[in-house]
Amino acid sequence: MSRNILVVGAGQMGRGIAQTCIQQGFKVVLLDVAQSMVDLAKQTIVSQWEKGIEKGKWTSEQKSQWEKNLTLTTHWDSFDTHSINFSIEAIKEDKKLKLELFQTLDNKLPQNAILSSNTSSIPITELAASTKRPDKVIGMHFMNPVPVMKLVEIIPGLTTSSETLSVVQSLAQELGKTWVVSKDFPGFIVNRILMPMINEAIYVLHEGIATPKDIDEGMKLGTNVPMGPLELADFIGLDTCLSIMEVLFEGLGDSKYRPCPLLRQYVMANRLGRKSKRGFYDY
Ligand SMILES: NC(=O)c1ccc[n+]([C@@H]2O[C@H](COP(=O)([O-])OP(=O)(O)OC[C@H]3O[C@@H](n4cnc5c(N)ncnc54)[C@H](O)[C@@H]3O)[C@@H](O)[C@H]2O)c1
Incomplete structure (x- = not known):
């Protein structure tokens, strides 16, 4: 090569x-x-x-x-x-x-x-x-x-x-x-598993169950990961997260992959995470 x-x-x-x-x-x-x-x-x-x-x-x-x-x-x-x-x-x-x-x-x-x-x-x-x-x-x-x-x-x-x-x-x-x-199926390995978790964290916020800080702290200390799911979503870019959820939803045809309405709303508002300096947190 x-x-x-x-x-x-x-x-x-x-x-x-x-x-x-x-x-x-x-x-x-x-x-x-x-x-x-x-x-x-x-x-x-x-x-x-x-x-x-x-x-x-x-x-x-x-x-x-x-x-x-x-x-x-x-x-x-x-x-x-x-x-x-x-x-x-x-x-x-x-x-x-x-x-x-x-x-x-x-x-x-x-x-x-x-x-x-x-x-x-x-x-x-x-x-x-x-x-x-x-x-x-x-x-x-x-x-x-x-x-x-x-x-x-x-x-x-x-x-x-x-x-x-x-x-x-x-x-x-x-x-x-x-x-x-990975075989060529929606989300491959990592995003097939990661994105539904991030989407669920956004539902937890959307339903008023906990604050972003507590969601991230809970997941960091409770599951031993370096970044909480909302912090990670901001890092990836919320537009990218939404596109991936849409591909999972469409490609796998299961309602468990429906993107959280709050994720859609943030993307509409151009709150895309770190790259737009505002997402679940301000940067
Ligand atoms: N962000 C992540 O954490 C992550 C991780 C793995 C894979 N990806 C994938 O990588 C890709 C890029 O993601 P990103 O986070 O870098 O996005 P980004 O929004 O930071 O960058 C996308 C870039 O593409 C450019 N662009 C758009 N249309 C173009 C075209 N026709 N020709 C040339 N440039 C064009 C834009 O100007 C922009 O600079 C996506 O497919 C995403 O799913 C992202």
Whole structure:
């Protein structure tokens, strides 16, 4: 595999994925539709490297090499698409947008390029079917924050080849991650279990049973997890949580996955959590 990776979407996940790939010696093009997100991504990644240098984790030579290996852009024509043979899509969790993007990736990238998606819940099989290379489309679901979290869920769709699966397993390992493989069903492993728990915590708040602080404190101390469910929802992004619940509800057809009305209302009010500086808590 060549060392050139295209990451599409420079939000919190895309920038973490780009940073991680670069630190492992890859060259990365990080593409977004919004210049403001590209600027924010650059600032965030560089400040992570500066903090690492201060702590003695990395050298300034490493940082300047890494900066050379990172191209941030909003234009497809600003880099050589022929040099890319692996892409990781990390745009907004919206099926229509992702299907459109997969068609664009299919048209623009070389025939042998693998097209992976960091989607939390959208069917890989459907993304694959929108391309002319369904054997080369696969889910590569990183956890947030990507440079810190060890896990990658790998999701072969119905049509993904075993060769594509093994390339992605090797890449995940090279990125210093531990992988697990999930079949392509709504929510895969982690979100199938995590999101209904977060949604239930929002119901507990919605029904006036407890305050956000007590819900989080209860779950942290009672189940020995580092973050409470509402704090974690704010960290993930409430829009992303809502999209995942909708996919679970629609895809599994069971009322136990209905998104809590309070979650919908927060998203309507643009209270999206940390990224909008207000969610269940203020930031
Ligand atoms: N937030 C999490 O904790 C988390 C964890 C694992 C996976 N994910 C998944 O990762 C993906 C991204 O999530 P995020 O939290 O980084 O979202 P985000 O809202 O922080 O970023 C999304 C980015 O996509 C960009 N974008 C939208 N349409 C685009 C297009 N057509 N082309 C290029 N860029 C486009 C937006 O400008 C934005 O910068 C989603 O599929 C989400 O489900 C999120």
